[in-house]
Structure formats: structure tokens, C-alpha cells
Amino acid sequence: MLRTTLAATLVVASLLAPTAAGAEAGGDAIPALTDDRGRVLTLRGWNVGDKAHSGDAALSSITEKHFRDMRAKGYNTARVLVFWDDLEPRPGRYSQTYLRKVERVLDWAAKHDVQVVLDAHQDVFGPAFDHRGIPAWATRTDGLPFTPHPDDWFSEYFEPAVQRAFTHLYEDEDLRRAQARMWRVLADRFEDHPAVLGYDLINEPMGELREGEDLATAARRIEREQITPMYNRIADAIRQVDRDSWIFVEPTPIVGEGVPTGLGRIDDPKVVYAPHFYNGAMEAGGDYDPSARWIENYEAAVTVYPKEYKVPVIVGEWGPLNNSLPNMNRFYREAMASLGRYGSGWTGWEWCYGGGYCAVDAAGAFRTNKELTAEPYAEAVAGRVRSTAYDAAAGVYRLEYEAAGRRGSRVTELALPGGEWKVAATGAAAVVRKGQRVSVYAAPGARVTVTVNRG
Numbered sequence: 001m002l003r004t005t006l007a008a009t010l011v012v013a014s015l016l017a018p019t020a021a022g023a024e025a026g027g028d029a030i031p032a033l034t035d036d037r038g039r040v041l042t043l044r045g046w047n048v049g050d051k052a053h054s055g056d057a058a059l060s061s062i063t064e065k066h067f068r069d070m071r072a073k074g075y076n077t078a079r080v081l082v083f084w085d086d087l088e089p090r091p092g093r094y095s096q097t098y099l100r101k102v103e104r105v106l107d108w109a110a111k112h113d114v115q116v117v118l119d120a121h122q123d124v125f126g127p128a129f130d131h132r133g134i135p136a137w138a139t140r141t142d143g144l145p146f147t148p149h150p151d152d153w154f155s156e157y158f159e160p161a162v163q164r165a166f167t168h169l170y171e172d173e174d175l176r177r178a179q180a181r182m183w184r185v186l187a188d189r190f191e192d193h194p195a196v197l198g199y200d201l202i203n204e205p206m207g208e209l210r211e212g213e214d215l216a217t218a219a220r221r222i223e224r225e226q227i228t229p230m231y232n233r234i235a236d237a238i239r240q241v242d243r244d245s246w247i248f249v250e251p252t253p254i255v256g257e258g259v260p261t262g263l264g265r266i267d268d269p270k271v272v273y274a275p276h277f278y279n280g281a282m283e284a285g286g287d288y289d290p291s292a293r294w295i296e297n298y299e300a301a302v303t304v305y306p307k308e309y310k311v312p313v314i315v316g317e318w319g320p321l322n323n324s325l326p327n328m329n330r331f332y333r334e335a336m337a338s339l340g341r342y343g344s345g346w347t348g349w350e351w352c353y354g355g356g357y358c359a360v361d362a363a364g365a366f367r368t369n370k371e372l373t374a375e376p377y378a379e380a381v382a383g384r385v386r387s388t389a390y391d392a393a394a395g396v397y398r399l400e401y402e403a404a405g406r407r408g409s410r411v412t413e414l415a416l417p418g419g420e421w422k423v424a425a426t427g428a429a430a431v432v433r434k435g436q437r438v439s440v441y442a443a444p445g446a447r448v449t450v451t452v453n454r455g
Helices: 004-009 011-015 064-072 096-111 153-158 160-171 173-190 215-239 253-257 294-302 304-309 328-342
Strands: 043-048 077-082 115-120 196-200 246-249 271-273 345-348 377-381 383-391 396-403 411-415 421-426 429-434 437-442 447-454
Touching (some): 077 096, 077 345, 215 253, 271 304, 294 304, 294 328, 377 396, 396 411, 411 447
Parallel strands (some): 043 345, 115 196
Antiparallel strands (some): 421 447, 429 437
């Protein structure tokens, strides 16, 4: 997650971002995420992780309740954090205990019909710097210094030892092979699991700045010259054992300040662009400033890559630290509208029970303004989406689509958040409702309108 470091260093870069926002129709359109039946998918959910426990206690903070509660509030996706340092504590020795713990989490997700993206998470590289992620045995610093910054941990990414460790990860052949093997082990174990949608190859990758290089320029170079080849290597390793799951690729966190990525093409047919949506000032606990046009600049920057390479977008993390400040209600409303314009979905940070970034409190009730992320939406549309919109003030969701032809799926699925909702459909369609889940069955080629009203 982004911290105050970027707020000061990227002001100029963010001003250089293009001003047009959103995915345009026609040839400039961003593709939708689809399932194996060709249905258009929307993913909405939260990150689920346990950074505090490792070894025998790894993942112990995650329970079945996480997935049951998420699904009950209408969310269908979890980005589940896994850690290389737990999976491979010694070179070439993969922990079967840890794999069983991951499988238990996936089983809970499947039980409650929550799709999972497995995220190889790292913060400040890994345990060599008192964080989680890449094992200490795979950390090479060339003896460069590292000074902890407990009040601003993100700034630790700019410590010389951390930056050099990323360079070795990207450039050392033995570490390249080790990272690819680690992913092949994960994919081989879970490629048939019904909960697994895809793999997020590395969380918030960073790199080493060169002398005299500004942060935006460095980020584009690192993304182009080091991260793109890394993603292609890992994708190749995964495809040796899993041909079907989606591959999620992230830019550096610099994109959060409105800087288009320098990532190149990932040579795989099932790639998802998975940027994060954080603002430096808000990450430091500040309020949303609409006049800064951060959302507009971010949207313009983040849509460049998926338009060029024709890949869908899922925002992998978003959500401010202090969600109860005066402008945060407006932020959530404007952020939800923006995310819906160009993306196939998102996973917020994070589903936990307490304060800080947690979506809900200890009793499971939404924390202030987080309830604005819970909307009716179409999880899977069997046909061509003509329009979809939610009017939060009126409490009305409307989906218009052209049903698939005779060989396509007949079933469109909607998710409803908690509360009372009325559902109706017109256009040769029948509605079947079970709790907060709605199935719409349409005749081939029918023009269907589904309307959901609150109350």
C-alpha cells in the first residue's frame, strides 16, 4: 500500500498524465473478463490475508467466517495473500503443511461460492527486512545499507539494500528459476480447485532507481525492462501445469499517482491488468480532495495499458486508511462510479474485523462509508451487455443485455447486498431468486432488461 513518500515525489508526474478518462466504445474498448462459458464477469470483493503469522501458525487468522460474511453481503471474490517465505522456507523445500493450509482456505471460499485470486504477496521484499514475501535465502543486497522507517514503512522500498534485492530477483538466473518453480508448485497444486480463478504474480513490484532518475521514469524503465520479462517467465512456468486460470499482472504502485505504466506485452491469452488504486495523501490519513482530480487522473492513466494490449482490468487493492473523514462519502461514491466505467471488478483492502483498513468492525457491521461498496451487480451476463448502472440515491440497479445465441449460456447471475430488494425482468426472461442470489433465464437473442429496486 502506498504511503506518504509518493505524495511529494510524484506531483509533477501526475500532472503529466492524460486527462481523458474511461474506456471508450468500439476499437478502443477495454475487454471484459469472461468465464469458460463466455459470460461477462464482474468481480467484487476483498483481500483476505494474514501477515502476522507464519510457519506453523500461518494463515491462522483466516476463518470460514471471512468467506461466509463476504458472500452474505454480496461479494463474490477474494484476493488471498500467500507468501513465498512460508511456501519455500529453504531452497527447494516446499512446505506441504502450508499448501494444506492454503487448500483449507480455498475450500472455505468454494463452499461459499467465492472466487479466489492467489496473490504472491510481498511488502518491502520480505523477512530480510522484517516484512513478508520473498524468502531471506533469496534476498541479496551486496552489503548495501538498510534503515527501518517504522512510521512510514513504504519508504523502506527506497532503502539501497531493498532496491538491490529487487535487481537481483529480476536479473540473477538462479533466483529467476526459483521464483518460476515456486509458482509452478502453487499452480500445479491448485489449478483444479473450484475456487481458483487466477494468480496475481507479485504484489506491488518495485525496483532500483538509477542516479539522477526521477521516480516516474524509473518505474516505467523497471516495468518495461525487468518486470515484463519476469511476468513472461512466470506465466510460462504456470502454463506448464495450468492452461486455464487467469494471470494477473501488476504495475509498480507509482500508477496510483496517475502515471501510466511502462509494462509491455505479456505473451499469454488470459492476462488481467491488476493495478492498485491508492493516493499518497489519503494513505497518510488525509481526506479526499475532489479538486485535485486524483480519480480522474488515475482513471486516465490506468486505462492506457488495457486499451493498448486488449486485456481486462481488475483493481487488486483500494480503500483509504481513514474512511470516516468529511469527504470520504463522496470519495466512495465517485470511486465506485469510476471503477465501474473501465474495470471488470475490484478487491478492496481488506476484509478483516476491526479498525484501520478493515471493511467491517468486530461485530461484522460495515465501518463508516464502507457500505457504499455493497451494490447490486451482475456477476455473470450470458450475452452482450448493452448498459449497466446503479443509482445509489434512488436504490435502483438496471442491467440491459442481449442474450447469447442458441449455443451460448442461458443463465445470467446477479448478486444482491444485504437488505430488501425487488427484482424484475422484461424481454423473454424468467427470474429465479434464492436469497441474495438471482438467476435470469433468457431466450436466445432476447433483449433483456433487469431492474433491481431497494425496499
